[in-house]
Amino acid sequence: MKRNIFESAAASIRAWAMVPLLMAVLAGCAAAPENAPEAVPEPVASLADYTLAPGDRVRVTVWGQPDLTTEAELDAEGRIVMPLLGAVQAAGSTAGDLRTAIAGTLDARYLVDPKVAVEVVRYRPVFVLGSVERPGRYGYLQALDVRRAVALAGGYRGDDPVRAVTILRDGAEGRREIAGRPDTTVLPGDVIEISRPAR
Secondary structure (H helix, E strand, C coil): HHHHHHHHHHHHHHHHHHHHHHEEEEHHHHHHHHHHHHCCCCCCCCCCHHCCCCCCEEEEECCCCCCCCCECCCCCCCEEEECEEEEEEECCCHHHHHHHHHHHHHHHHHHCCCCEEEEECCCCCCCECCCCCEEEEEECCCCCCCHHHHHHHCCCCCCCCCEEEEEEECCCCCEEEECCCCCCCCCCCCCCECCCCCC
């Protein structure tokens, strides 16, 4: 009986002695290797978050006020011109933000609780460049991704595997480069560059 008690105690001590060692091993596993590149999360793109820019064409509807309903393309300064309001800054806003701004201005100056809708009727084109059959400018389509954009441009040129897809995208912080894949979402105004292996 005494022997069993001592053996159990010794086993417990040995088990507890292993805890620091196990913790050190687990910490080592969790740490990233010194030379491993950091994973860069792919930006999530959606037309719901798309900010308007010169070249987009929008329709502003004010319910019950047909004289105020306007369809216009954003000019080089990113503005549209509306009756009563004159030049309205639209670039840098989402369609929802623009709707809220126009409704707020009309409510403050002219109408009581105006109902406003903003719809993008034509987006800026996209550009597909590099190793495709027909590089150039293409009208934006809903649900466009890199694979569909390349198809619009006639497909990849030749039989070599694609080395890289780079998307140049303008945003509030300027132009940035995004590493693309075939299923990466394309937004209006994007420039898609297709590269192939050097020979």
